[in-house]
Amino acid sequence: xxxxxxxxxxxxxxxxxxxxxxxxxxxxxxxxxxxxxxxxxxxxxxxxxxxxxxxxxxxxxxxxxxxxxxxxxxxxxxxxxxxxxxxxxxxxxxxxxxxxxxxxxxxxxxxxxxxxxxxxxxxxxxxxxxxxxxxxxxxxxxxxxxxxxxxxxxxxxxxxxxxxxxxxxxxxxxxxxxxxxxxxxxxxxxxxxxxxxxxxxxxxxxxxxxxxxxxxxxxxxxxxxxxxxxxxxxxxxxxxxxxxxxxxxxxxxxxxxxxxxxxxxxxxxxxxxxxxxxxxxxxxxxxxxxxxxxxxxxxxxxxxxxxxxxxxxxxxxxxxxxxxxxxxxxxxx
Amino acid sequence: xxxxxxxxxxxxxxxxxxxxxxxxxxxxxxxxxxxxxxxxxxxxxxxxxxxxxxxxxxxxxxxxxxxxxxxxxxxxxxxxxxxxxxxxxxxxxxxxxxxxxxxxxxxxxxxxxxxxxxxxxxxxxxxxxxxxxxxxxxxxxxxxxxxxxxxxxxxxxxxxxxxxxxxxxxxxxxxxxxxxxxxxxxxxxxxxxxxxxxxxxxxxxxxxxxxxxxxxxxxxxxxxxxxxxxxxxxxxxxxxxxxxxxxxxxxxxxxxxxxxxxxxxxxxxxxxxxxxxxxxxxxxxxxxxxxxxxxxxxxxxxxxxxxxxxxxxxxxxxxxxxxxxxxxxxxxx
DNA sequence: TTGCGAAATGACAACGTTGTCATTTCGTTA
DNA sequence: TAACGAAATGACAACGTTGTCATTTCGCAA
Numbered sequence: 001x002x003x004x005x006x007x008x009x010x011x012x013x014x015x016x017x018x019x020x021x022x023x024x025x026x027x028x029x030x031x032x033x034x035x036x037x038x039x040x041x042x043x044x045x046x047x048x049x050x051x052x053x054x055x056x057x058x059x060x061x062x063x064x065x066x067x068x069x070x071x072x073x074x075x076x077x078x079x080x081x082x083x084x085x086x087x088x089x090x091x092x093x094x095x096x097x098x099x100x101x102x103x104x105x106x107x108x109x110x111x112x113x114x115x116x117x118x119x120x121x122x123x124x125x126x127x128x129x130x131x132x133x134x135x136x137x138x139x140x141x142x143x144x145x146x147x148x149x150x151x152x153x154x155x156x157x158x159x160x161x162x163x164x165x166x167x168x169x170x171x172x173x174x175x176x177x178x179x180x181x182x183x184x185x186x187x188x189x190x191x192x193x194x195x196x197x198x199x200x201x202x203x204x205x206x207x208x209x210x211x212x213x214x215x216x217x218x219x220x221x222x223x224x225x226x227x228x229x230x231x232x233x234x235x236x237x238x239x240x241x242x243x244x245x246x247x248x249x250x251x252x253x254x255x256x257x258x259x260x261x262x263x264x265x266x267x268x269x270x271x272x273x274x275x276x277x278x279x280x281x282x283x284x285x286x287x288x289x290x291x292x293x294x295x296x297x298x299x300x301x302x303x304x305x306x307x308x309x310x311x312x313x314x315x316x317x318x319x320x321x322x323x324x325x326x327x328x329x330x331x332x333x
Numbered sequence: 334x335x336x337x338x339x340x341x342x343x344x345x346x347x348x349x350x351x352x353x354x355x356x357x358x359x360x361x362x363x364x365x366x367x368x369x370x371x372x373x374x375x376x377x378x379x380x381x382x383x384x385x386x387x388x389x390x391x392x393x394x395x396x397x398x399x400x401x402x403x404x405x406x407x408x409x410x411x412x413x414x415x416x417x418x419x420x421x422x423x424x425x426x427x428x429x430x431x432x433x434x435x436x437x438x439x440x441x442x443x444x445x446x447x448x449x450x451x452x453x454x455x456x457x458x459x460x461x462x463x464x465x466x467x468x469x470x471x472x473x474x475x476x477x478x479x480x481x482x483x484x485x486x487x488x489x490x491x492x493x494x495x496x497x498x499x500x501x502x503x504x505x506x507x508x509x510x511x512x513x514x515x516x517x518x519x520x521x522x523x524x525x526x527x528x529x530x531x532x533x534x535x536x537x538x539x540x541x542x543x544x545x546x547x548x549x550x551x552x553x554x555x556x557x558x559x560x561x562x563x564x565x566x567x568x569x570x571x572x573x574x575x576x577x578x579x580x581x582x583x584x585x586x587x588x589x590x591x592x593x594x595x596x597x598x599x600x601x602x603x604x605x606x607x608x609x610x611x612x613x614x615x616x617x618x619x620x621x622x623x624x625x626x627x628x629x630x631x632x633x634x635x636x637x638x639x640x641x642x643x644x645x646x647x648x649x650x651x652x653x654x655x656x657x658x659x660x661x662x663x664x665x666x
Numbered sequence: 667t668t669g670c671g672a673a674a675t676g677a678c679a680a681c682g683t684t685g686t687c688a689t690t691t692c693g694t695t696a
Numbered sequence: 697t698a699a700c701g702a703a704a705t706g707a708c709a710a711c712g713t714t715g716t717c718a719t720t721t722c723g724c725a726a
Binding site for chain 1: 450609
């Protein structure tokens, strides 16, 4: 009664054929006569045979799995994982996942070493904060490695939202609508997204010879945006505010309203991520939206491409989109 | 120059010891003399040896991986995955993940078959909508299976938030504060969470002999909550609204405000998920919060436990918490 | 030095597949 | 019917580990 796992050999015996024929039924069905194939199939059915992953990969020298290392699990990460998983599914790969534990410190090298003991043909690192060995890290030569991060890496391929470009886009949108300068409310200091968005904001202004105003420090949540909004409401020169995410943008707007100012008539606001409409009815907030899903898809495709034809380092930027609503006033009229 | 992968045999030769000794250095270091161990370690270092997962698992008959099938990837899923991943990490397991593609229809049986060809010792299904073969599905006997779902399953262990209990809790909270009846705004029809929350709401009322009022249909987003709020604002008997999530609750509150009604003075509101504070400054919304992370942890632990000591079916409910703010008025005064 | 038990090491098979190459069977034509 | 080439099948080794059991080496006491 205590059956061990059913092997191809068991199936072969039951079907009255050789081991190799069973193997063929699985891998190259056309090369075996239909009658034989049927016998084998029934035997497999009857015994409940399922191919052994370990033996198969050992022989083939590959796993059909892509490793994913999550250094950080944030909101946008869901969509990214979704993209990775869908793209993997489509190309016949499964995902092998490990995650940095909260509090624990994990370097790229550690992650790579851990991964290389697992069933993976290539790997993706999701890295949204700086890590100690970023610049010195070298990926194992036999494991195509792609890093999802806004930073450029000396040897590995990277994929990223074009956060900087998105911020620039939003900023130029303000300027093109006649605003003379733009205030910026940042996210958490250690977040690379926040840093990049700030960089893009600054770059867009400087490109037009405008001296950027002192940025306000936020922490992604609405309350910090509200605090910033209270400060901004008192600045007579404040006509445009770029907040590093929609929650803070909403905080800013609420503060302005509470101070008797109207958006967009008195002050214009743009946020990031375009998610306010989920929470606020009839949301008017114009927002820069990134295609996180696409990000995941690109990362996975890059890994798989590197598997088939060992490729050199590449850098992929996925552009953002400005979702226009009515929170920006045109001052040129 | 074209080195193949380094095997334990290569290391053995380089270190001048036997294959088995290298194996021992890895698996039972104490059983080998220190001097030998050092030789082997240097050889491993020099050659860049990394143990072959396939061969190892083939021999051991286990993988050290838990499969995760994502049928649906929603907001709360991030935290749940986070919990699963952390718990896995802690117990020395990695995760193998596959995902139902959008549009594709996947049954439990298909998912199980797919998983059983992958490197997994057990598996977790994340199932938040009904699936065709739910009741008839039987898990492979050699693969401990846990389903994360509010439904009870005839043969598999399940883990779930106590959504029904959470809704009951919120409802009773209203009643205990002197409200005579409670309106309900539901989420998407096909969502099991929404169904369970509605069930709990109804149960709590009926338990007190109160005839539940006709529920309002929403779709999780704020706009649908707003629409519901407009309707509710016209009902003179409406003193308490339970919305199936915070976004809709916010929509309801905004509609009430736009109709000149005050929360909580005129109408009290409770939501679910406790996430409004991220988006709304100084949020006053009382909300039922579920511990999604804990959910993941429990699911993983259940699987691992079933690995070590094949256990029978179990049902785990993770209770919710009512996060009290000021959106509920006490009518008893 | 010799002998002894314990500790350390090694030789070899086995895990369940797939690749290589040899063998058998089939369908066709002479 | 015989002969032939193509199609179908089979025998066996190999992938890189770990378990079993035999062998060698070591430390210590006689």
